[in-house]
Amino acid sequence: MSPLITIFLLVFIGQLVTWIGKTVLLDIAYNAYLWVIRSPLAARQRALKTQIMANKTELMKTSAQDQFAKWAKLRRSVDKGLADLEKLNSEIASAKSGFAMKFNTALWLLTTGLQFVVGWWYRKQPVFFLPEGWFGPLGWWLALPFAPAGSVSVGVWQMACRRVIVVGERVVKDFIGPSTVSADPSEKSATSTPNNTPKKESEKKDS
Template sequence: MSLIVAIFALVFITELISWIGKSVLLEFVYAIYLRIFYSSVVTRQRKLKSEILVAKKELLQTSAQDQFAKWAKLRRSVDKGLADLEKLNSELSSARTSFSLKFNTVLWFLTAGVQFFVGWWYRKSAVFYLPPGWFGPLTWWLSFPFAPTGSVSCGVWQMACRRVIKVGERVVKELASRAESEPVPSERKEKAE
């Protein structure tokens, strides 16, 4: 893959992740992670919640004065269930915190980290060369900081790609909002009549 396409793909993926949102991706991937690695804990948590709800319902229907032994047994059962549920919730909470830290680290390395590395690795390389005289004295800026004069450097190409993708995003959002607000042809005929 050529450098020009690789840099564009990296910038596009980074912008796509920012459009989707890191929190949305985190929730999606965490749900998959739970199903794979913590399915038994989640199943136990659901089962325990339903048992606690049933026991609480029965506890509320039992008179503490008339049926004290049954009420006390149900109360101990509910309390024990709540304590067990709290342990499971704390286990899942610590797993989520750990996963979130790892996910955000990996996501940063796959987006910004790779862009920094590519920019550093190819800092003296030309992404492509411009025809002589196109930009006059500004040609040196396009090769900034270390690329040969008359070429476009990795950093400038990354900035240009990011800008074009953001403009494209704005255009797509504007077209989508116009399409939503514009009536469909059948509605136009009804309004005309």
């Protein structure tokens, strides 16, 4: 694949990650990870939540005065379940924190890190050559830092791709965004005063 397409795809993927959000991607990846490995922690959490809800429902149906022994037993069961759930949530949060660190590292390597590697690998190779005389004496700037004169370097092409994608994002947002249409003042007054609104006394006298 040519450097032109490779760099554009890498920049686009990096911007796509920014649009979606790392937090959203982390949640999706972590849920998929739990589903693949069949995490016992997640299964215990679901079972414990179901048991707590069942005990709470039974507790609400039990009278503390008429059935105190049963009520006290259910109360202790609910309290113990909530304490166990809090400990389990701490374990899950700790496991997710470790997964998040690995996920963010992998995401950085696959986006920003890979862009650095590709930029260094093709640092002396022109992405494409410009027609002679297009930018005059400023043409040398487009070849910085190591590309041949009269060409566009990898670094400049990366910046151009990122800029075009960001501008394209704004155009799409403006196009699909909610349009505010200003209403006609006469229509506003007509709608604000219904036809069946009774006239004031002064208006009746004038008529």
